Amino acid sequence: MEKLMQYIWQHRLYRNSDMVTNDGLKVRVIDPGLLNTDAGPDFFNAKIEIDGHLWAGNVELHVRATDWKRHGHDRDKAYDSVILHVVGKDDAPVYRTSGERIPQVVLEVSPLFNQSYDRLVNARDEIPCAASLRQVPHLTITEWVEALAFERLHNKVERIGQLLELYHGSWEDVCYVTLARNLGFGINNEAFERLARRTPLRLLAKHSDSLLQVEALLFGQAGLLDAAAQGTDSYYQHLCSEYAFLANKFQLQPMERESWKLFRIRPQNFPYRRIAMLAHYIEGGFSLMSKLLEADGEKALRDLFTVELTGYWANHYSFGKPNARPSRALSDNSIDIVLINTVAPLYCACGEITGESRLADKAIALLESLKSERNAIVDKFTYAGIDSPDALTSQALIELKREYCEARKCIYCKIGHYLLSEAARSKT
Incomplete structure (x- = not known):
């Protein structure tokens, strides 16, 4: 109070x-x-x-x-x-x-102020001001959305800055952990980041000339291999034997298999193919950050993530029965998400930390060029009256929902402030 x-x-x-x-x-x-x-x-x-x-x-x-x-x-x-x-x-x-x-x-x-405040903080709607949003001036909303977009990007930059300190200034290590985390696509983010931290690039680099060994290290560290499993194929058994040797050699400890969430996930979004994709970038030496900095334009960036998996993962979603319809490692929408959550923050962080302002500008330009994310959060705001024409806006709306609406921090939100200010000025 x-x-x-x-x-x-x-x-x-x-x-x-x-x-x-x-x-x-x-x-x-x-x-x-x-x-x-x-x-x-x-x-x-x-x-x-x-x-x-x-x-x-x-x-x-x-x-x-x-x-x-x-x-x-x-x-x-x-x-x-x-x-x-x-x-x-x-x-x-x-x-x-x-x-x-x-x-x-x-x-x-004003009694109306108290009523408005109570309605906002006790609203059952996920967006407390949904019924009143259309009363707020367009300029107020536009300025707030822009500020939120930068707030969300800055929070990601802070996280990257912490990783850069942890990895002693190695941008490739930071890129590796950031990419791995975002290959979790929300539901498995934490598990993927734990996998990347538990399986550092310096270890993978020693075996980057062998895709089988890289995959064995990643799948083994993920806790997704069981040498005692019955009825598995030869590829799986090769992974198990390779990991057993490497785990003994480097004293490795795998994650718990229960770390991974598979319930109600489409097969193409299973973590297995995402891990195989991560192995693809590590084979021959991980240099994705350098390639991102060299990429010129959205098409060049998309090409970096348009990956066709080969070998076993060309037609498998998980271990076991092959899939009759092989697909790309990432769909166009999934590539959008990687560009939004991995590339743009890396550009912005690198620009701020190295002083190259063009990279920060490049991050904003990328977000403005990408189409808006389509999810439950964006749809709710669209229905309430806030359009989302691009990814910069959809990122702002996600920030608004998670950091303000869910926490009922209406007094710290420019939209909530406008509505409360109007109520406070009421003569009733």
């Missing part, structure tokens, strides 16, 4: 523009101050006119005035700088450590 009060105070959404303290002094807020996210009073450097006198100092907010004493502020000299105590309920006067009384006002808001 105090967070909401801070929000109301910070954005001047209170109803009583002509405030009066509990002892009858007129109050005018010139500057609400700067929100403090650390210990100490809630707002620093506020400017408040009280009974015609200008005061500069800090402001503290509480749901009840008695919280002042309950929190120990009456014994804490850090709160002696408070020039105004703002409360939801005035149930006691408050004092500094010296015994001097602090001016206190009750924060009043």
